[in-house]
Amino acid sequence: MERVFNFSAGPSVLPVPVLEKVQKELVSYGTSGMSVMEMSHRSAEFEGIIKKCESLLRELLEIPSNYKVLFLQGGASTQFSMIPLNLLSKYKKAAYINTGTWSKKAISEAKKYGDVDVIASSEDENFSYIPNLEDLALFEQYDYLHITTNNTIEGTKYSTYPKTNSPLVADFSSNILSEPIDVSQFGLIYAGAQKNIGPAGLTIVIIREDLIGSADKNCPTMLDYKTHVEASSLYNTPPTFSIYVAKLVLEWIKESGGLNSIYQTNLLKAQLLYDFIDQSDLFSSPVKKENRSLMNIPFTSTSDELNKQFLAQANSAGLVNLEGHRSVGGMRASIYNAMPLEGVEKLVHFMSQFEKKIVEEIVR
Amino acid sequence: MERVFNFSAGPSVLPVPVLEKVQKELVSYGTSGMSVMEMSHRSAEFEGIIKKCESLLRELLEIPSNYKVLFLQGGASTQFSMIPLNLLSKYKKAAYINTGTWSKKAISEAKKYGDVDVIASSEDENFSYIPNLEDLALFEQYDYLHITTNNTIEGTKYSTYPKTNSPLVADFSSNILSEPIDVSQFGLIYAGAQKNIGPAGLTIVIIREDLIGSADKNCPTMLDYKTHVEASSLYNTPPTFSIYVAKLVLEWIKESGGLNSIYQTNLLKAQLLYDFIDQSDLFSSPVKKENRSLMNIPFTSTSDELNKQFLAQANSAGLVNLEGHRSVGGMRASIYNAMPLEGVEKLVHFMSQFEKKIVEEIVR
Ligand SMILES: Cc1ncc(COP(=O)(O)O)c(C=O)c1O
Ligand SMILES: Cc1ncc(COP(=O)(O)O)c(C=O)c1O
Ligand SMILES: [Mg+2]
Ligand SMILES: [Mg+2]
Ligand SMILES: [Mg+2]
Ligand SMILES: [Mg+2]
Numbered sequence: 001m002e003r004v005f006n007f008s009a010g011p012s013v014l015p016v017p018v019l020e021k022v023q024k025e026l027v028s029y030g031t032s033g034m035s036v037m038e039m040s041h042r043s044a045e046f047e048g049i050i051k052k053c054e055s056l057l058r059e060l061l062e063i064p065s066n067y068k069v070l071f072l073q074g075g076a077s078t079q080f081s082m083i084p085l086n087l088l089s090k091y092k093k094a095a096y097i098n099t100g101t102w103s104k105k106a107i108s109e110a111k112k113y114g115d116v117d118v119i120a121s122s123e124d125e126n127f128s129y130i131p132n133l134e135d136l137a138l139f140e141q142y143d144y145l146h147i148t149t150n151n152t153i154e155g156t157k158y159s160t161y162p163k164t165n166s167p168l169v170a171d172f173s174s175n176i177l178s179e180p181i182d183v184s185q186f187g188l189i190y191a192g193a194q195k196n197i198g199p200a201g202l203t204i205v206i207i208r209e210d211l212i213g214s215a216d217k218n219c220p221t222m223l224d225y226k227t228h229v230e231a232s233s234l235y236n237t238p239p240t241f242s243i244y245v246a247k248l249v250l251e252w253i254k255e256s257g258g259l260n261s262i263y264q265t266n267l268l269k270a271q272l273l274y275d276f277i278d279q280s281d282l283f284s285s286p287v288k289k290e291n292r293s294l295m296n297i298p299f300t301s302t303s304d305e306l307n308k309q310f311l312a313q314a315n316s317a318g319l320v321n322l323e324g325h326r327s328v329g330g331m332r333a334s335i336y337n338a339m340p341l342e343g344v345e346k347l348v349h350f351m352s353q354f355e356k357k358i359v360e361e362i363v364r
Numbered sequence: 365m366e367r368v369f370n371f372s373a374g375p376s377v378l379p380v381p382v383l384e385k386v387q388k389e390l391v392s393y394g395t396s397g398m399s400v401m402e403m404s405h406r407s408a409e410f411e412g413i414i415k416k417c418e419s420l421l422r423e424l425l426e427i428p429s430n431y432k433v434l435f436l437q438g439g440a441s442t443q444f445s446m447i448p449l450n451l452l453s454k455y456k457k458a459a460y461i462n463t464g465t466w467s468k469k470a471i472s473e474a475k476k477y478g479d480v481d482v483i484a485s486s487e488d489e490n491f492s493y494i495p496n497l498e499d500l501a502l503f504e505q506y507d508y509l510h511i512t513t514n515n516t517i518e519g520t521k522y523s524t525y526p527k528t529n530s531p532l533v534a535d536f537s538s539n540i541l542s543e544p545i546d547v548s549q550f551g552l553i554y555a556g557a558q559k560n561i562g563p564a565g566l567t568i569v570i571i572r573e574d575l576i577g578s579a580d581k582n583c584p585t586m587l588d589y590k591t592h593v594e595a596s597s598l599y600n601t602p603p604t605f606s607i608y609v610a611k612l613v614l615e616w617i618k619e620s621g622g623l624n625s626i627y628q629t630n631l632l633k634a635q636l637l638y639d640f641i642d643q644s645d646l647f648s649s650p651v652k653k654e655n656r657s658l659m660n661i662p663f664t665s666t667s668d669e670l671n672k673q674f675l676a677q678a679n680s681a682g683l684v685n686l687e688g689h690r691s692v693g694g695m696r697a698s699i700y701n702a703m704p705l706e707g708v709e710k711l712v713h714f715m716s717q718f719e720k721k722i723v724e725e726i727v728r
Contacts, residue, residue: 004397008404011604016391019399023390027383033368033682035383037563037609040372040685073437073565074586077600081584112582194601199401201437201565201603218476220445220587222438236441237558239565239603240375245401318397321404 005343008321009152009296009334010174011194013343018248036244041237049244050233056250060259063183063206070205070225071233071243076102076173076192079203080109082223083169083188088114088143089214095119095142095166100127100151101327102171110146113216117142127154129288133162142166144187150175152195153325155298155332156291161185167211175295176204177253178337179263187211195295196337198246201239253337262337269335269344270294276348282306282355286330300330307331310354319347369707372685373516373660373698374538375558377707382612400608405601413608414597420614424623427547427570434569434589435597435607440466440537440556443567444473446587447533447552451508452478453578459483459506459530464491464515465691466535474510477580481506491518493652497526506530508551514539516559517689519662519696520655525549531575539659540568541617542701543627551575559659560701562610565603617701626701633699633708634658640712646670646719650694664694671695674718683711 006013029036032045039046054069063069072078083106088094092114096107098121110116120131144167150157152174161168167187176191183189188211193202207225215224227235253262274292277283283299285292301307307330314322324330335344370377393400396409403410418433427433436442447470452458456478460471462485474480484495508531514521516538525532531551540555547553552575557566571589579588591599617626638656641647647663649656665671671694678686688694699708 002397003392006398006402008402008407010601011401011403011405013402014399019391019401023387026387026390027380028367033366033684034370035378037375037383038370038372038377039375041375041564042690043372043685073439073603074442075437075600078438078584078586081586085584109585112584192601199603199605200405200601201606220442220449220476220584221473222442222445223584223587236439237374237556237564239437239563239606240558241563241605242565242603320397321407326406 002318004318004320005339005346006321007319007333007335007339007343007347009195009325009332010192011200012334012336013338014198014245015249015252015338018245018252021248022245037241039240041234041240046240049240049247050238053243053247053250056247056254057204060177060250060253061181061183061206066209067183068207068209068212068229070207070228071238072203072205072228073201073239075200075203076171076190077105078223079171079190079205080106081112082225083144083146083190084110084113085219085223086215086225087167087169087188087211088216091141091143093117093142095145097121097131097145097147097162098123099130099148099156100154101325102152102173103146103148106146106148106171114143119145122156126286127151127156128286130156130158130291133160140165144169147171150178150293150295152296152334153298153328153332155285155287155293155296157293157295159290167208175293177259177262178266178295180259193242193246195334196249198249199242202242202246204246249338265341266294266335266337269339269341270297272341272344272348273297273333273335276351280351280355282358283351295336296332296334298324298328298330298332300324304329306358313354314347314350317350319343319350322347366682368682368684369703369710370685371683371697371699371703371707371711373559373689373696374556375564376698376700377702378562378609379613379616379702382609382616385612386609401605403604405598405604410604413604413611414602417607417611417614420611420618421568424541424614424617425545425547425570430573431547432571432573432576432593434571434592435602436567436569436592437565437603439564439567440535440554441469442587443535443554443569444470445476446589447508447510447554448474448477449583449587450579450589451531451533451552451575452580453507455505455507457481457506459509461485461495461509461511461526462487463494463512463520464518465689466516466537467510467512470510470512470535478507483509486520490650491515491520492650494520494522494655497524504529508533511535514542514657514659516660516698517662517692517696519649519651519657519660521657521659523654531572538698539657541623541626542630542659544623557606557610559698560613562613563606566606566610568610613702629705630658630699630701633703633705634661636705636708636712637661637697637699640715644715644719646722647715659700660696660698662688662692662694662696664688668693670722677718678711678714681714683707683714
């Protein structure tokens with residue numbers, strides 16, 4: 001079966017060279033005589049894999065030495081609980097910025113464990129923008145400020161991050177590794193792996209050392225960052241195979257020139273699609289220009305009926321998973337790191353052909 | 365690289381036909397044009413996989429219709445918290461039987477959330493047996509009774525399960541699917557996948573319906589069974605690839621004749637090793653005969669020095685991961701479902717050759 005172009009929001013496309021390497025090594029890895037899936041997480045071989053995975057991540061993101069890197073389970077959704085359980089230690093109060101579905105989930109979970117102030121929101125305009133953060137006063141009465149750096153469903157991203165004296169906690173699930181960032185701006189960064197890192201079932205947490213060790217005493221052991229820091233992510237059996245694939249993805253990013261180079265390609269890919277959408281009479285983007293995501297690009301045609309036709313025909317043309325999230329409808333092209341430029345070109349070409357046909361039908 | 369015989373306690377050996385199938389389908393699954401790792405968990409294709417995985421598990425274990433099957437993350441270690449958080453609803457008190465390292469971890473976690481009575485223990489004799497359960501009075505003042513059906517580190521297993529009016533909660537991590545069981549005896553069964561089910565990163569929970577929905581109101585959403593029951597394990601992104609491999613393992617078990625047939629082979633493999641150990645002057649088993657595990661077989665020679673020699677030479681002969689758990693030392697052969705009879709035969713042959721050499725050296 002020929003491969004399609006997969007615009008899924010997550011789990012999502014992986015680099016073909018990574019998949020081919022996984023395939024080659026699947027039954028017997030290196031000189032181990034076994035599959036990575038069969039390896040004890042305490043074996044020298046697997047320790048080599050997880051250590052390399054961490055060092056690549058540190059290198060690519062230039063993570064300062066006072067940050068720990070954790071390989072966890074439970075998805076970003078489990079972080080929605082772990083963050084307040086671990087960080088609401090002094091003021092028992094946190095600030096959240098509400099920029100969409102995932103922010104809202106993070107907010108409602110945090111409310112179980114302390115006071116939550118939603119200090120800014122873009123809900124008034126359907127989350128089509130990122131609130132202006134210049135108005136944000138510096139504050140110190142919060143244990144942390146939580147943001148969602150890229151809103152997977154709504155297609156927005158922060159261009160600058162809020163300046164704050166409280167630790168900045170950031171859900172980077174859908175744009176981690178898509179561009180260089182200054183990790184030292186953040187207290188904690190987290191991301192489910194299933195977009196830019198690797199297979200589902202792995203969650204990456206990057207946490208500043210001073211934020212470790214203040215969890216509530218009734219915090220479940222597995223939800224206490226300290227547990228995993230002390231055991232170097234080997235407190236219990238980690239998702240070994242996902243960590244191995246993540247390592248290969250990080251190697252692929254490095255070989256592709258690192259985050260600067262990946263970022264340039266991402267800008268190019270997104271620009272291609274946004275430019276087409278903006279000049280098109282049929283398609284439009286709901287998102288304010290300066291807040292547009294490079295990873296998730298929602299768009300619509302002029303009617304639900306045309307959206308449906310578009311999606312069906314795109315699917316037949318090997319451009320798949322272009323449906324918008326069930327909560328918003330329309331279309332969404334998720335063009336993560338592993339989506340080749342060729343995939344976006346094909347999509348834009350297909351969109352322009354589709355538009356032409358529609359116009360011709362109307363004229364006829 | 366030729367494959368070795370891998371006696372790891374977990375993650376552990378997988379059936380070769382499963383690995384070969386995974387390899388074949390790795391880059392492009394069926395007619396999907398993508399890897400299973402790249403599939404949206406909400407796609408029709410993946411829904412087919414997870415539904416099939418559940419129906420195979422139901423068929424093989426003959427799970428009654430008033431039980432739900434959940435595919436979760438976090439390992440068995442997260443269940444140590446989820447169980448008390450969800451089940452300590454009426455008496456706020458649970459009974460635990462302490463049969464080893466994993467029981468102890470389950471106990472200490474439960475103590476965070478309610479009263480715990482350790483109603484039986486084999487700690488007095490180094491966990492080398494399962495406490496006699498005939499003395500156990502029926503009791504009703506507990507929300508549940510927790511047991512570890514197979515003690516991975518100590519090499520013991522229950523031959524009969526305690527009769528109780530409280531729901532019986534069982535950690536089946538290291539012997540699920542190794543023999544037929546009567547699921548209706550249990551209120552909740554859980555197991556990390558990485559022994560008899562599939563790759564690490566997936567946890568299976570089988571829960572009787574009446575035990576769902578009584579979680580503490582501050583229970584993290586991701587730790588509430590109800591969350592996952594209501595969403596059919598798709599509340600958030602599940603470990604999709606591990607679920608796919610688990611499905612292949614279940615198909616392999618079915619093709620191997622189901623649990624009766626698997627059980628007969630497991631009896632044969634274990635008997636071969638125990639018989640050799642028992643007649644040997646060099647090797648011995650620390651475990652009481654009637655409580656010996658079919659899956660994890662600890663043994664020792666007569667000295668630490670000989671153990672070391674044995675492990676090194678076995679390793680060179682392609683019999684790997686025979687080290688006992690770091691907490692107990694000696695040797696341990698984990699011979700899960702996927703360990704072929706040939707692997708055990710090779711091990712027994714190697715042990716007898718090793719013994720011969722030792723005897724000859726002494727004589728000389
Ligand atoms: C920004 C963001 N946060 C959180 C999540 C939830 O992640 P998970 O499914 O790993 O729990 C998602 C999933 O798509 C997401 O896009
Ligand atoms: C019986 C038993 N329970 C619990 C665990 C812990 O499982 P996990 O590493 O998935 O948390 C293990 C791991 O080997 C085990 O053997
Ligand atoms: Mg969102
Ligand atoms: Mg337009
Ligand atoms: Mg044990
Ligand atoms: Mg003996």
